[in-house]
Amino acid sequence: MEIIMRYGIVISLDYISSPEEPVKHAYLNIQNALEAEGFKRDGRLFIIDCSASEGQLRARRAIESVEAQRYKKREESIYPYIKEFFGFELCHTTNLLLPPSGDISVTELSNLEGIEGVEVIELTDND
Secondary structure: OOOOEEEEEEEEEOOOOOOHHHHHHHHHHHHHHHHHOOOEEEOOEEEEEEOHHHHHHHHHHHHHHHHHHHHHOOOOOOHHHEEEEEEEEHHHOOOOOOOOHHHOOOOOOOOOOOOOOOOOOOOOOOO
């Protein structure tokens, strides 16, 4: 049984050494294909809730479908435009907008019962 997690795809196209219009057109084709496979776009990231292997399969299938459509229309291949195409489980990312996890500390405060406006609860491990 595979674990379902949030999986992300990042694809970067070569806008530097390729003409802008064909690359832009290729990106729109790729975006549509990824969305047809169930990915949701969040900026330049495409996200889906599934296992890593399923996410990879769907992303590759999307790219292959775009390439097949372009081949039928006798358009250029999209592969020369692709600089990066990678996937990852989002649980393995670090949000650099937040402080490093090593900078976050928890301090236990004792004897808070009886202070107005403070509710003390006891956290237990349910394992």
